[in-house]
Amino acid sequence: MDLIESYKEELRLVRKFWTGFWIILLLFALILLPWYGKEHWVYILTLIFIFSIGVQGQNLLIGYTGQISFGQAGFLALGAFTFGHLVRMGAPVLISLLCAGLVAALFGLLVGFPSLRLKGPYLAIATLGFGIAVYQVFVNSEILSGGRMGLTVQKLPALFGLSQVNTYYYFNLLLATLFTLVSYNLISSFLGRAFIAIRDNDIxxxxxxxxxxxxxxxxxxISSFYTGIQGGLYALLLGYLEPNMFTFLETISLFVAVIVGGLASVEGSILGAAFVILVPQVFSNAKHLVPVVFGVAIILILIFEPLGLSGRWLKIRLYLRMWPFR
Amino acid sequence: MSLLEIKDLTISFGGIMALSRVNLSVTEKSIMGIIGPNGSGKTTLFNCLTGIYHPDRGDVLFQGKSIRDLSPDRIAACGIARTFQNLRLFMNMSTLDNLLLGRHLRFNKNPLYPLFRIRKEEIRHREWVEGIIDFLDLQAYRSARVSDCPYGVQKRVELGRALALEPKLLLLDEPISGLTAEEKEESAYLITEIRGRFNMTILLVEHDLRIASRLSDTMVALYYGEKLAEGTPAEVKRNPEVIRAYLGDD
Incomplete structure (x- = not known):
């Protein structure tokens, strides 16, 4: 049925007809969502799209390359404030977004240097230091953070006769799809192979x-480029920035998303992003429980499903394919 | 003509002289066996040659150029590949990906290729790697995760990964230890085939003296970091010092 006849065919992004079918169906459902879904859901999905970009970046680093980073809040802040200042200076949105990614990537290079010497917990501490340092700099520098009033960023205007919420929705859907494609392309190339090789056996x-x-x-x-873009998109969505949005909790959320979604899996990153965004929504009456849910989720996942939601998904798919034979 | 020249190679860890004043010269397209009891510095020698350790004194000349202070990846780029004594495979990758990683140095690393999913490089190298898969009889394990493969297969994958580099000098660290008698014969045959087919010079560390002496053109015996004897396998095996090192005084 799915006989592969050439190397080229084996290297295709979507190898089986039905995979492509489901993906297109899902994309259609997402594109049409504003017509049948509540506006609240459109907004939540926008958040998930934005978050999934950052989680993919974090997964490239933790899941694929095996390097740990607890400084993501720092990259997020750098991306967001770069974007904010550039837009205030009148730069176009897409250029500012690119710059947000590039500035974060530049700092990512700097933070990467300890990783050449440090491993595991030591690297975690070093990067954690970076995240906190960036936060402190923004808290204490009024020029950078916009002072007590915060930094207001001009929002995206409503385009093509859509409402503003829908404009944001489509804009972020497009970007998230783009970054997901890039992630898939990167990991299946020599680059991704080298990353995985470093994780599995650096010597x-x-x-x-x-x-x-x-x-x-x-x-x-690359990882901090993704995170910087996430920060920029965040700034664009909220239209308002202050340093307190980029505390250590933000790093933890990204980390939880990677673990819950599944290490070394792009689909997992998206599922993880959905988890991290949806939990606070479900527990909106008991916000103080959110960190508890995150903690318990990590413990349960590590014990019962180390491959996270994507691992569970693979098992379900296998079960369905084999059904009714076990 | 000698491909590899080792001059006065010395390295010590704390008070232990792992290698002291070792001199070696490896001729092109020959197989040199390195033998010696445990802890005699065979693997340390390999680690010095591949840049994992940097020797305290002495020099390593490869094709007339010193590779002593180069990093492992630069040395690999010069054309030296190795296998490891205790397998160091990329356990979560498939056999195919392991072999393709061996081709890493030969990939055209245009950043646009991964970004836009241009796959002509992948296909070009895939074709080359398939040759190795055929040669090492790995067809059945092509897309299996390496950690799921039996030990003998893993050993062959590691050999294949080193071959994929197309090195001029191949360092094999105990390529047939831990294999069944049948697999040993097969691997011994492969090693002689490699020299003929890929035109490689091979340096071989081996404990199995019977197979090692059958494979090697010349043999070197190490003992506590010193070179004890060098010559044809028969000469080395008859050398009284070597016999004393292996069996002790009478």
Whole structure:
């Protein structure tokens, strides 16, 4: 049925007809959502799209390259404030967004340098330091953070006769789809292979000619580029920035999303992003329970399903494919 | 002509002289066996050659150029590939990806290729890697995760990964240890085939003296970091010092 006849066919993004079918169906459902869904849901999905970009970046770093970073809140803040200031100076939205990513990537390179020497918990502490340092700089510098009033960012105007919520929805859907495609392309190329090799065995990766310095730094840069874009999109959505939006809790949310969604999985990143956005919605009457749910979720996932939601999804798919035979 | 020249190679860890004043010269397209009891510095020698350790004194010349201070990836780019004594595979990758990673240095690393999913490089190298899969008889394990493969297969994957680099010098660290008698014969045959088919010079560390002496053109015996004997396998095996190192005084 699905006989592969050439190498080219095997390297295609969507290999089976039915996978493509479901993906297109899902995309259609998402595109048509504003017509049948409540506005509240459109907004929530917009948040999920934005978040999933950052989670993919974090997953490229933690899941694929095996380097840990607890400094994501820092990159998020850098991206958001870069975007905010550029838009205030009158730069076009897309250029500002690109710059937000690039500034975050630049700092990602800097933070990546300790990763050449440090591993595991030591790297976690070093990057954690970066995240907190960025936060402190923004808190204490009125020029950067916009002072007590915060930084107001001009919002996206309503385009093409859509309402503003829907404009945001489509804009972020487009970007999230774009970044998801790029993630898939990156990980299936020599780049992704080198990243996974570094995670699985850095000594033999190096002995096979993978330059650890370049590829570890590249992983940090790409990951923080994604996070910077997330920050920029966040700023654009909220139209208002203050340093307190980028505390350590933000790093934790990204980390939870990666673990819950599944390490080294792009689909998992999106599922994880949905989890992290939806939990506060479900517990909107008991906000103080959210960190508890996150903590319990991590423990349960690590014990029962180390591959996260994407691992569970693979098992369900296998079950359905085999049904009624077990 | 000698491909690899090791001059006065010395490295010590704390008070232990892992290698002291080792001199070696490896001729092109030969197989040199390195033997010695446990802890005699065979693997340390390999680690010095591949840049994982940097020697305290002495020099390593590969094709006339010093590779002593280069990092492992630069040395790999010069054309030296190795296998490891205790497998160091990328356990969560498929056999195919492991072999393709061996081709890493030969990929055209245009950043637009991964970004826009241009796959002509992947296909070009896939074709080359399929040759190795055929050669090492790995067809059945092509897309299996390496950690799910049996030990003998993993050993072959590691050999294949080193071959995929198309090195000039291949360092094999105990390529046949831990295999069944049948697999040993097969691997021994593969090693001689590699030299003929890929024109490689091979440096071989092996404990199985019978197979090692059958494979090697020349043999070197190490003992506590010193070179004890060098010559044809028969000469080395008859050398009284080597016999004393292996069996002790009478």
């Amino acid at each position: 033999s990766a190096e002995a096979m000619g993978v330059n650890l310095t370049i590829y570890k730094l590249l992983a940090f840069a």
